[in-house]
Amino acid sequence: MNSNSVLKKKICLIGSYGVGKTSLIKRYVYDQFDDKYLSTIGVKVTKKILPPIESNQKKLIQLELLIWDIEGYEKNIPVIEEYYMGSTGAFAVADISRTETIDHLADIVKGYLKVVPDSKIVLVGNKIDLKSDKSGLKEKFVQFANQLNLKSFFTSAKTGENVESVFTYLGEIIIKSI
Amino acid sequence: MESLKKNTNTLDSFEKLKKILLTEDQQKITEIEKKLDNLRGQLKDKEYFIETLDPIFATMLENKIIESKDEMAEALAPVMGEAIKKQVEESKEDIIDALYPVIGSTIRKSIAEAMKNLVKTVNEKLDKTFSFVMLHRKIKSKVSGVSEAEILLKESMPFQIHEVFYIHKETGILLSHVTSKIDQQTVDQDLISGMLTAIHNFAGKIFGETENQDIHKIQYDNYQIQIEMGRYAYLAVVISGVKTAVFEDKLNQLEQKLHQIFYKLLREFDGDVAEYKRANVNISKFLKTFTSVLKDSSEIGTEKRAGWLFLSFLILIFIILYGIFFYLPQRSMESTIESEIEKIKHEIPGLISGKVQYEIDGSEVQLSGETENWIKKRNIEKIILNRTSAQKVSNTIQVQNENESSTLIEKIKSSTAEIDKSLQNTLLNLNYIFQNDRLFIEGKVNSLEEKVQIGNIIANFSEVPIIINNCIVDEQTFNDAQYLINRIEEIAIHFEAGKSNPNKDELKKIAKLYNWLNEIPFFTLYIYGHSDQLGGDSINNRISQNRADNIRNHLIDLGLEPEKLITGQMGFSMPVASNETKEGRALNRRVTFSFHPYR
Structure with missing residues (x-):
């Protein structure tokens, strides 16, 4: 890898139907395809270029994220494993x-993880803007993250809260793992 | 004490004796032990052991294979099979990489062959049609060496390559991109690459029956994305118009080339695409080479104009060549014949008198006017044919004095008197009637051969141009022949308006006519062409002549002697039905036959 180079990485947005994956993307990136692709083949690709991140080797790396927004888990997309690859x-x-x-x-x-065992995963609890935390779901979510030993964030696609942070965090752990 | 000493001495002696007797054996045993140790060592040294046995085993195996090939194959097959399987599993990537170019090449050849067959089929269909535009295309094809089918396809749908994407197969990440568009903003190529890969994954999973089935093209309106799938990466080429085998072949070669350059990098792909910029050189080269083979639409437009200019040039050349090789020689020949006839007129005064006119058309002399007698008429024709460059003489000279019948007949009888003796005065007893340039012979003869012989003798001695041999062998033969003559003279071969060749049904009449003509002896058959009254004289005369000439040619093709067949043009001068009706005109467009010339 060259110093100060550009790296292109594919990342996925996964989760149940209606959790706000697409809204997160809309909030975060602007260059996008029409949503009709999502309902047709179950995925939509968007792109975001992160600010340069310093690697462990003290080199600045420009990360271009190709974000595959994959349709809800409930849709049972037959080709989902290919999308993960x-x-x-x-x-x-x-x-x-x-x-x-x-x-x-x-x-x-x-x-x-069955398809890409070495992939870096960040857990995102979206719709933090909704005030009614009826039955301690935040705690449940944190507990779930701790069980899997994964970093978790709470975001709001509606207000933009923490949205940029989650992408930056994922970018950083990808660069640090190189 | 003494006894002890004695014993000791005895033992020493025994040892000495033992040493004397066994030393040699002991040495041998020691050597054998050494050899055994060496052998043990060699057996433990596997490499040495294998090296020693290797030639033996090789020879042994060779002999065994020769002796019992089938048994060896049976014994080794399971082991070999397993070994190959294991090797393939362990070095799958290397084996696939090694085979990849070979397999690609084979498939490419197969596809190219199929395209060739398609183009061949289209060419065959094109060969069966003709139009002015087609003529232009045919000339262009001959000049450029590109097949007519390819030109037609290219003209219909001009081919263009718009963009080339080189994409990592697994991630959909764009490795390299080249576009032919200038100053045109397109959607981010990275997104296109990602979505193309997603579509490819989706289609492959949903519609592919086997693991290795790939999507090859995506069609959208006039655009098509042609996909050339590789092992780790693929090429997606956005094109419009009709692609050809050349394009597919080149694209496949490009993919193979990129695979050879990048396959090691692609195996370990980490998202760093800097190295793949080198692919732009190959892709640009592909575009450049390709656009020089298949030009874009504007170039085809220029070619079209160039094609028309070329066609005009060809027509001009044709006119010049026609003038040089046909018109001028014809005029030259006419001039030559004219001077030759004038020379004859000068050398033989009175032969071609003032009442005889001639016209020269190419190599043909048309005689008209009138002369004193038929002999003179005949002489004019013969002399012109013999002493000039004319190839054909059309003699329509009218004879002024036809009251020479008796003189002629007497002359025939006197000149054939000697030969008539062998025929038992048959010639003398026949009746001769000379009328309208024709000599009719009538009377009884002994056989058909004799009838023919008489006709030949009269022809040789009389110089009469037309001899009608009506001699009869017996009553029945005469009746049969006369019946056929009547039937032949009733035949009319009809033509469609403006046509000078008969249709299939009318052609059958010619075959029948030919058969009848073979049944009767005759010297000359007159074939007259007729027309309806639509159009001018000149057109109708020409078409009626063409009709007669075509029928004459058919009869010659069937086997009749050309010299027996004379044609004449009647135009619309002899209608058999009204020229006012369509049906009437159809009846008038005909060719008729006669054994006597029309007056």
Whole structure:
């Protein structure tokens, strides 16, 4: 790898239907395809260039993320394993107002790691803007993250809270792992 | 004490004796032990052991294979099979990489062959059609060496390559991109690459029956994305128009080339695409080479104009060549014949008198006017044919004095008197009627051969141009012949308006006519062409002549002697039905036959 080079990495957005994966992307990136692709083949690709990140070798690396926004887990996409292939990282997203989306996340992460075991995963609890935390779902989400020994974030695609941080964090751990 | 000493001495002696007796054996045993140790060592040294046995085993195996080939194969097959399987599993990547170019090349050849067959089929269809545009295309094809089918396809749908993407197969990450578009912003190529890969994954999974089935093209309106799938990466080429085998072949070669350059990097792909910029050189080279083979639409437009200019040039050349090789020689020949005829007129005064006119058309002399007698008429024709460069003489000179019948007949009888003796005065007893340049012979003869012989003798001695031999062998033969003559003279071969060749049904009449003509002896058959009254004289005369000439040619093709067949043009001068109706005109467009010339 060259010094100050550009690296292109494929990452995935995975999670249940309606957790706000696409909203996160819309909030974070601007260059995008129409959403119709998502409903047609179950995936939509967007791109975001992160600010240069210093690697362990003290070299600045420009990371270009090709983000594969994969349709909800419930849709049972037959080609999902092919979509996972070659990815370096993933955001596993849950809606912290819906407990079933946290429950599904275990299977989703397991399925993902089966295809790309070395991939870096960040857990994202979205829709933090919704005030009603009915039954301690935040705690449940944190507990789930601790079980898997994964870093977790709470975000709001609506307000933009923490959205940029999760992408930056994933970018950093990808660069640090090189 | 003494006894002890004695014993000691005895033992020493024994040892000495033992030493004397066994030393040699002991040495041998020591040597054997050494050899055994060496052998043990060699047996433990596997490499030495294998090296020693290797030639023996090789020879042994060779002999065994020769002796019992089938048994050896049976014994080794399971082991070999397993070994190969294991080797393939362990070095799968290397084996696939080694085979990849070979397999690609084979498939490429197969596809190229299929395309060749397609182009051949299209060419065959094109060969069966003709139009002015087609003529232009045919000339262009001959000049450029490109097949007509390819030119037609290219003209219909001009071919263009818009963009080339080189994409990592697993991640969908764009490795290299080259575009032919200038100053045109397109959607981010990285997104296109990612979505193309997603579509490829989706289609492969949903529609592919086997693991290795790939999507090869994506069609959108006039655009097509042609995909050339490689082992680790693939090429996606955005094109419009009709692609050819040349394009597919070149694209495949490009993919193979990129595979050879990058396969080690691609195996360990880490997202660093800097190295793959080198691919741009190959891709640009591909584009450049390719666009020189298949030009874009603007160049094809220029070619079209160039093609028309070329066609005009060809027509001009044709006119010049026609003038040089046909028109001028014809005029020259006419001039020559004219001077030759004038020379004859000068040398034989009175032969071609003022009442005889001639016209020269190419190598043909047309005689008209009138002369004193048929002999003179005949002489004019013969002299012109013999002493000038004319190839053909059309003699329509009218004879002024036809009251020479008796003189002629007497002359025939006197000149054939000697030969008639062998025929038992048959010639003398026949009746001769001379009328309208024709000599009719009538009477009874002994056989058909005799009838023919008489006709030949009269022809040789009389110089009469037309002899009608109506001699009869017996009553029945005469009746049969006369019946056929009547039937032949009733035949009319009809033509469609403006046509001078008969249709299939009318052609059958010619075959029938030919058969009948073979049944009767005759010297001359007159074939007259007729027309309807539509159009001018000159057109109708020409078409009626063409009709007669074509029928004459058919009869010659069937086997009749050309010298027996004379054609004439009647134009619309002899209608058999009204020229006011369509049906009537159809009846008038005909060719008729006669054994006597029309007046």
